[in-house]
Amino acid sequence: MIDELAEKDKKKEKKKVENQEHRGEARKIEVAHHENEGEQHSLKMKAEGVCAWFGTKQALYDVNMAIYEKDVTAIIGPSGCGKSTLIRCFNRMHETVPGSRFAGDIFLEKDSIFDPRMDPVVVRRRVGMVFQKPTPFPTLSIYDNVAIGLRLNGMRDKKVLDEVVEKSLRKAALWEEVKDSLQKAGGALSGGQQQRLCIARALAIELEVLLMDEPCSALDPISTTKIEELIHELRQNYTIIIVTHNMQQAARVSQRTAFMLNGKLIEYDATEKMFTNPENKLTEDYITGRFG
Amino acid sequence: MNFDYQTRRKLTDRTMVFLCGAAAFIAMIPLVSLILYVLLQGFKRLDWAFLTHLPAPVGVPGGGMANALLGTLTLMLLASLVGLPIGIMAGIYLSEYGKKNKFAWAVRFTSDVLSGVPSIVTGIVAYTLVVKPMHNFSAIAGGIALGFMMIPIVTRTTEELVKMVPHSIREASWALGVPQWQTILAIVIRTAKNGILTGVLLSVARIAGETAPLLFTSFNNQFWPQSPDEPTASLTVQVFTYAISPFKDWQDQAWTGALVLLILVLAINLAARTFFKNPRGLLR
Ligand SMILES: Nc1ncnc2c1ncn2[C@@H]1O[C@H](COP(=O)(O)OP(=O)(O)OP(=O)(O)O)[C@@H](O)[C@H]1O
Ligand SMILES: [Mg+2]
Secondary structure (H helix, E strand, O other): OOOHHHHHHHHHHHHHHHHHHHHHHHHHHHHHHHHHHHHHHEEEEEEEEEEEEEOEEEEEEEEEEEOOOOOOOEEEOOOOOOOOHHHHHHOHHHHHOOOEEEEEEEEEEEEEEOOOOOOHHHHHHEEEEEEOOOOOOHHHHHHHHHHHHHHOOOOOHHHHHHHHHHHHHHHHHOOHOOOOOOEHHHHOOOOOHHHHHHHHHHHHOEEEEEEEEEOOOOHHHEEEEEHHHHHHHHHOOOOOEOOOOOOOHHHHHOEEEEEOOOOOEEEEEEEHHHHHHHOHHHHHHHHHHOOO | OHHHHHHHHHHHHHHHHHHHHHHHHHHHHHHHHHHHHHHHHHHOOHHHHHHHOOOOOOOOOOOOOOHHHHHHHHHHHHHHHHHHHHHHHHHHHHHHOOOHHHHHHHHHHHHHHHHHOOOOHHHHHHHHHHHHHHHOOOOOHHHHHHHHHHHHHHHHHHHHHHHHOHHHHHHHHHOOOOOOOHHHHHHHHHHHHHHHHHHHHHHHHHHHHHOOOHHOOOOOOOOOOOOOOOOOOHHHHHHHHOOOOHHHHHHHHHHHHHHHHHHHHHHHHHHHHHHOOOOOOOOO
């Protein structure tokens, strides 16, 4: 009996390993594919000469960066180097900080998001954001947490809402865990579930780019793996920019990696290149753990 | 030496704990004895008739305070109609838009002063502003006087509770493309809902026991309230009238009225506490 079970377990293990190898291969092919295609991935967003200040303190210096459609772009760098500030410029959240200032320009496809005719509210609907600490609306139910973005944009049709809620929760790999308790409070979920709820909430609106600011830093390894798998899935349909402190994570999930230091963009290239053969000495020192 | 120091410290520690505990116990005595005394005195006359019958004329046995109970509830409702919308909206303004401006400072200052104004003064003001022009005492006047008293309490509690909603929640809402006004209404207020409700209930409980401003606004009435522009009985004024009367039966009834009032206020307080404890609230 016990032997049988052990046998079964072994088989499972083997399958898992095979699966993982399989996935590894697929990923490699993907990267190669991407490099072959080169500019096939069209430009989704573009930062031009971005500078940002908090009061008199300058946090970003002349950052130029092109974000390609349906790529995962990772931003790495030591604490305080301006990673959060940079991605908060991409959806105009930087300007909500009192006393902040911004210079330069950022394009979403062909339009400048700072064009006076562009409403920041509209920019934020197209460029969504997931924060470091999970921020579900604590007193709203799981359902309402996901539906609220659409509801506040005027959607009243219950059937459409039901559909979007289910679809978004499925995309965020949370549906199976919460489908029987949609009326439970969002604050009553575990940290990892809350983070996936926040992702679902962002996906519920018609979003094109997803910004993630250290989405896993408050999570356990299992939740982290789930979110990383999720990022792979989401890549099919969305452009993703992720800030991370975890170099392995950047290597695992991203196609392109940017390295920042003291508010400047030091190097920005294909992830493989950045991790195997960086141009800049500073990047190499950081990646090999010599500082930071 | 070291040992000495330690024992001394322990001793001081024990003494302090004992003294504070004793003080806490003494602080409880007035409240407990008050409740017990009102219970003992008021229980004699407490029956269904007391809650459902009009007052009986002097010398006629029986009768109750049903009209006064209804009147008090009416006054609480009217006061809430005046005090809640203004208080809640002012509180939201202070926390969301009034971080540093002079106007907000003035509102805060007047609120704080207003909540310290003796209630009889509020009564005189309501008398001059409402009773005189209307040429009679009325529930409306009483409701306005009590509503004035609610405004500063509700304003400041709402402000504090809305401020307690973490900034990250607002940011999350903005990042979803929700405009500022909707963020406040749909997200911030809903997050602070239970706290605000608690504040509201406590302020209602606080004004339910007011007598002074009612003496010259809603006054008193021996009959069922017919319309809000008539003099209206209230538990507090009725208790006052009966308590200072020379008749034994009326004095007994005053105690029972006081008991009913006490139960009402305690019930509201308990409800408030439930809301505050239960983050999801009873209303959904
Ligand atoms: N609200 C603020 N007010 C003033 N200065 C700020 C504010 N937010 C960030 N800064 C400053 O701007 C610089 C960049 O901060 P930012 O949060 O972008 O760093 P980060 O790279 O995201 O760091 P971490 O990895 O620790 O999150 C830091 O020097 C920080 O002190
Ligand atoms: Mg950061």
